[in-house]
Amino acid sequence: MQTYGVIGAIVVLGLLGLLGAFALNKALTITYSTPDKLKTYESGVDPVGEGWAQVHIRYYLFAYLYVIFAVDAVYLFPWATVFASVGVASLIEMFVFLAFVTVGLLYAYRKGVLSWT
Known part of the structure; x- marks a missing residue:
């Protein structure tokens, strides 16, 4: 105690x-x-109009692509460093994971998000 x-x-x-x-x-x-200190101010632009604006769906797809690549990196690099000690079951699981990543990339490609590359 x-x-x-x-x-x-x-x-x-x-x-x-x-x-x-x-x-x-x-x-x-x-x-x-x-009054100037109490006014809303963001990114160097004084607020004009309403505080709500629509965002193009393309930006959500960019975020989706980022998540795909970030998650891919988070799981692939550590897995590659310990691959020899984890065995064949881990190899199968990684191919399943990569299949899901590939499906995500194909979805983004079909939506035209990758046309800027």
């Missing part, structure tokens, strides 16, 4: 330090609220 007490004391001291830092920041910060 003594070890848990030490851990609890460290957690409490850490939280007190965090809250103290936030309180010190709040106490030392000087703010002047003006």
Whole structure:
């Protein structure tokens, strides 16, 4: 139980330090609220019109392609480093995974997303 007490004391001291830092920041910060500071501002452009805009479906397909390649890299590189120790079952599973990735790429190709390459 003594070890848990030490851990609890460290957690409490850490939280007190965090809250103290936030309180010190709040106490030392000087703010002047003006209408210009309270206005919404994003990417260097003043807001005009409504805050809702339609996005072309092509951008969702680009995101889909990114996910395909990111997931592919996340699983293939570590798998390739330990391939010798995991066996034949892992090889079969990786081919199933690559089949799914290929289906995703074929879908993107048929939708015309890859026409810019």
